[in-house]
Amino acid sequence: MRMNGAQAVLESLKKEGVDIVFGYPGGVVLKLYDELYKMKFPHILTGHEQGAVHAADGYARATGKVGVVFATSGPGAANLITGIATANMDSVPLVCITGQVANPAIGKDSFQEVDVCGITTPITKHNYLVKDVRDLPRVIKEAFFIARTGRPGPVSIDVAADVFNTEFDYAYPETVKLRGYTGDYTGDPAEIDGVMEAIGRAKKPLVFFGGGVTSSNTSEELRAIVERLGVPSTSTIMGLGCVASGMKGFLGFAGMHGSYGANMAIQECDLLLCIGMRFSDRVTGRVADFAPKAMIVHFELDPAEVNKNVSADYRVLGDLRWSLPILRERLEASGADYPAKYADWLKHVMEVAAEHPFSYQQEGDAIKPGALIRKISGLMDENTIAVTDVGQHQMWAAQFYAAKKPRQFLTSGGLGTMGYGLPAAMGAKIGCPDKKVVLFTGDGSIMMNCQEFATIADHDIDVKVVIFENHLLGMVGQWQRLFYNHHYSASELKGKRDFVKLAEAMGLRGYRLEKAEEIETRLPEILAEPGPAVIDCIVPQEENVLPMVPGGKRLDQMVLGEDA
Amino acid sequence: MMEKYLLAVLVDNKPGVLTHVSGLISRRAFNIESISAGYTEEPSVTRINIVVSVESENELDQVVNQLSKLIDVIKIVNLSKAPSIERELVMIKVRATKKDRADLVNIVDIFRANIVDITQENVVIELTGHQAKIDAICEVLSEYEIVEIARTGAIALSRGPVPVKRM
Numbered sequence: 001m002r003m004n005g006a007q008a009v010l011e012s013l014k015k016e017g018v019d020i021v022f023g024y025p026g027g028v029v030l031k032l033y034d035e036l037y038k039m040k041f042p043h044i045l046t047g048h049e050q051g052a053v054h055a056a057d058g059y060a061r062a063t064g065k066v067g068v069v070f071a072t073s074g075p076g077a078a079n080l081i082t083g084i085a086t087a088n089m090d091s092v093p094l095v096c097i098t099g100q101v102a103n104p105a106i107g108k109d110s111f112q113e114v115d116v117c118g119i120t121t122p123i124t125k126h127n128y129l130v131k132d133v134r135d136l137p138r139v140i141k142e143a144f145f146i147a148r149t150g151r152p153g154p155v156s157i158d159v160a161a162d163v164f165n166t167e168f169d170y171a172y173p174e175t176v177k178l179r180g181y182t183g184d185y186t187g188d189p190a191e192i193d194g195v196m197e198a199i200g201r202a203k204k205p206l207v208f209f210g211g212g213v214t215s216s217n218t219s220e221e222l223r224a225i226v227e228r229l230g231v232p233s234t235s236t237i238m239g240l241g242c243v244a245s246g247m248k249g250f251l252g253f254a255g256m257h258g259s260y261g262a263n264m265a266i267q268e269c270d271l272l273l274c275i276g277m278r279f280s281d282r283v284t285g286r287v288a289d290f291a292p293k294a295m296i297v298h299f300e301l302d303p304a305e306v307n308k309n310v311s312a313d314y315r316v317l318g319d320l321r322w323s324l325p326i327l328r329e330r331l332e333a334s335g336a337d338y339p340a341k342y343a344d345w346l347k348h349v350m351e352v353a354a355e356h357p358f359s360y361q362q363e364g365d366a367i368k369p370g371a372l373i374r375k376i377s378g379l380m381d382e383n384t385i386a387v388t389d390v391g392q393h394q395m396w397a398a399q400f401y402a403a404k405k406p407r408q409f410l411t412s413g414g415l416g417t418m419g420y421g422l423p424a425a426m427g428a429k430i431g432c433p434d435k436k437v438v439l440f441t442g443d444g445s446i447m448m449n450c451q452e453f454a455t456i457a458d459h460d461i462d463v464k465v466v467i468f469e470n471h472l473l474g475m476v477g478q479w480q481r482l483f484y485n486h487h488y489s490a491s492e493l494k495g496k497r498d499f500v501k502l503a504e505a506m507g508l509r510g511y512r513l514e515k516a517e518e519i520e521t522r523l524p525e526i527l528a529e530p531g532p533a534v535i536d537c538i539v540p541q542e543e544n545v546l547p548m549v550p551g552g553k554r555l556d557q558m559v560l561g562e563d564a
Numbered sequence: 565m566m567e568k569y570l571l572a573v574l575v576d577n578k579p580g581v582l583t584h585v586s587g588l589i590s591r592r593a594f595n596i597e598s599i600s601a602g603y604t605e606e607p608s609v610t611r612i613n614i615v616v617s618v619e620s621e622n623e624l625d626q627v628v629n630q631l632s633k634l635i636d637v638i639k640i641v642n643l644s645k646a647p648s649i650e651r652e653l654v655m656i657k658v659r660a661t662k663k664d665r666a667d668l669v670n671i672v673d674i675f676r677a678n679i680v681d682i683t684q685e686n687v688v689i690e691l692t693g694h695q696a697k698i699d700a701i702c703e704v705l706s707e708y709e710i711v712e713i714a715r716t717g718a719i720a721l722s723r724g725p726v727p728v729k730r731m
Contacts, residue, residue, distance in 0.1 A: 117580050121587040126635040129580065146635055179576065180638040304629035307622055 022052040026072025028099030028161035047451030053083025058424030063431040074112030089414025093152035116158040125153030149183030187318025202271035211238030212276020221324035230339025234262035241403035255283035261353020263555040279309035285555040373400035389421030389445030392474035419448025457507030503534035598717025659709035
């Protein structure tokens with residue numbers, strides 16, 4: 001079929017099942033946007049390109065589909081970088097299509113020219129510069145294939161402006177042929193034999209799962225395995241929701257601000273079944289002393305993650321969609337009464353966990369973050385998507401919000417991107433219009449992408465924005481209190497910002513809650529009202545996120561709430 | 565103790581592939597001694613020869629696994645662990661007046677090197693060999709005034725009939 005490059009992009013997106021694009025127009029993508037207009041292709045104009053890429057990320061995490069972003073050359077592309085890096089760290093599938101200056105202008109420091117491939121190389125799974133329109137269909141086909149298969153990730157396609165205008169005979173390839181990448185991660189079943197033996201010998205096994213379970217959609221297999229074994233389990237922050245909070249033996253997330261029970265169990269277990277996680281420094285504490293008594297089994301898709309941070313005694317290399325069903329089958333076929341065998345261990349772990357559960361002290365009539373999150377968690381149904389920004393509120397949300405299902409606790413885990421939350425929540429709601437979406441954010445984080453208030457107002461995107469306002473960059477302030485003599489260096493938010501007025505100015509309803517009782521009297525009604533709303537909650541400035549494993553300490557050397 | 569390994573990396577001959585490979589090496593903080601690239605018997609394949617310097621087998625595995633993740637990397641073979649022939653080419657420009665020339669010719673003969681250019685003031689010596697041999701001639705010539713050195717970095721082929729792409 002005869003068409004131009006811009007039409008070819010949109011036609012290819014349709015063939016990939018793309019139902020929405022997040023983006024921002026500009027000079028070199030005018031042709032692309034003109035075809036989008038003529039084709040009535042669904043598009044959300046954000047307030048900033050960073051908002052667009054985080055929105056696509058939130059959409060992708062919530063739906064499991066590939067998020068798509070358009071941006072113009074130069075500053076448009078450069079504004080995507082933080083969002084691409086965020087997606088890359090958390091293995092989120094994105095395809096980012098940017099315009100580049102026209103072929104003859106490339107390399108001349110032309111107006112709004114930036115080397116997108118050069119900049120995105122370290123933060124993408126793969127990237128392309130398309131200079132010839134005939135390459136466009138193949139490149140788009142490959143980009144979606146690469147983004148969504150294997151370990152998902154962002155792919156950037158930079159398209160020279162004249163390519164959008166050039167007519168050619170369009171045909172979308174049926175298949176992808178890449179010599180160095182098949183997307184097939186079927187492993188060696190013999191590796192699971194070793195795991196079965198290790199399970200047979202173990203007296204104190206613990207299951208530790210991460211975001212790989214989410215991205216491979218294998219949480220059902222995981223839950224079946226945990227239930228069959230009757231062992232305690234814990235997760236990384238990226239794995240939250242893969243087993244329902246409250247499932248028997250689930251200890252909450254582990255690591256720096258993880259639960260006492262989870263961290264102690266990691267240090268005490270004799271077999272750690274690690275599934276789809278990558279031993280980030282946030283979960284290991286001092287890495288040399290991580291799980292010192294345990295044989296470590298690593299179920300992992302990405303060979304580069306095995307033995308990267310922590311050495312595995314057994315590895316099962318391959319897609320969890322391949323390995324977990326085999327493990328489940330073998331466990332089910334085995335005659336062993338695992339739950340009876342591990343009952344004492346499970347009981348012991350639960351007793352230890354009960355010594356120091358996540359908690360907060362109610363003082364006077366102040367709104368305590370823990371109380372606020374627990375209340376919201378209780379008010380939300382099991383299909384609600386919780387999204388966080390980055391900082392103290394993020395850790396409180398991970399501690400106190402009861403995520404029930406995968407893809408329903410969205411957070412920037414690897415990169416820790418402040419400003420992620422609002423656009424990501426917006427994208428999640430667009431991807432899952434039937435689910436409620438609540439955003440937990442801070443008075444620091446929300447300012448980083450608060451321009452998107454206008455976007456959620458314009459499109460009536462029903463996101464409930466809960467701001468934890470403590471007039472401080474809370475996590476920075478916590479570290480300054482604990483390790484820098486309480487010097488609030490550049491962390492106090494002394495301004496006269498008024499989030500209620502800001503919300504109203506952007507076309508949203510705004511509320512302020514200042515007293516603990518208002519969580520009971522006003523909050524349920526505000527959350528139940530249809531349509532987006534900003535709920536500014538004043539919380540105490542000096543509240544710490546605890547427990548906490550200080551940098552360089554072992555997981556069992558936590559600072560606990562009681563000591564603070 | 566740092567160990568050196570020569571990796572033969574077959575990649576798609578596409579724009580950006582060298583950026584992908586060199587970018588990965590720098591962002592993962594791997595130490596490389598040399599890197600060289602060139603066309604192969606297949607027009608669509610480029611061969612990149614990388615000499616890495618690593619502290620452990622584990623670090624070597626990391627280099628290989630991380631490089632393997634690049635979409636445009638087709639195959640990686642560690643030729644230091646297979647029977648192989650390794651060569652590097654060097655050209656050395658040495659200041660040489662008439663009185664030094666005879667000595668230099670002797671050195672060149674002993675190393676089985678070649679003099680490929682000569683002027684009133686200098687000679688250019690070319691030598692192909694294992695890295696150790698090249699290091700040795702550079703060492704000997706350091707007695708003279710070396711004007712400049714250009715080295716290609718090591719390349720290698722496996723011994724026997726099986727090429728890297730089928731290893």
